[in-house]
Amino acid sequence: MTGQDLDGRVALVTGGAQGLGEGMAHALAAAGAKVVVADVQTDAGAKVAEAVGGVFVEIDVTDDASWEAGIASAVQQAGGLDVVVNNAGVEITSLLVDLEPEQARTMLDVNVLGTALGIKHAFRAMRPDGAAGRGGVVVNVASVAATIAFPAISVYSATKSAVDRLTRVAAMESGKLGYGVRVNCVYPGLVPNEMGANLAGDVARIGLFASPDEAVAAVVDLTPSGRLASTEDIARAVVFLASDQAAFVNGAGLPVDGGMGM
Structure with missing residues (x-):
């Protein structure tokens, strides 16, 4: 057994039907976790859940009621909840002079509101009086875009900077209120x-x-x-933050960008 052994823990990954989320689901399962794949893509999400020996729940991360129902289903199906990875995100490229308000709202809704609601419902489930009630870990997925000035991703960069701030405030609230939930984020490179x-x-x-x-x-x-970066690079960092090896890592942002954002 190592400090990154997640045997007996339940980990939910949003946006788990493809891309980074799918890679995280596989890495968490390989570390021993029971994985809950959460997505709006029901067919693809169910296939990933089957591949990792986990379960699937449908969650629209922008919808509060969807989160409430999805977390309840996850706890019931998987027998608890110990880790929530707020990975779901969207990037729409645009120069500022061509910015479309609806596209900006989509990124704000998914990347910022979706992460905030994920933290909210993770806390409610994992705090002492919650449905899972044994504390846990939240890992939010920001981006190297939060730390650099790359053209044509201004709103996306702003949303990922917001994920960083949400992470740090959430960690403080959890500590002050005795929730027993660590909150960190990763900054993936491209x-x-x-x-x-x-x-x-x-x-x-x-x-x-x-x-x-x-x-x-x-x-x-x-x-x-x-x-x-590779999917595996990012997924390994998520497993680390979810594990006991990161037991005293809290309110932090971990760059996994090969030094791009330094």
């Missing part, structure tokens, strides 16, 4: 998944770079480690 590829294509289409490959090369050039 990952060559669907979201990353779309971003590279978008900034090239806007004219900031000659091609998507040039955009990716620019990111790599800004990264001391000399490569993009």
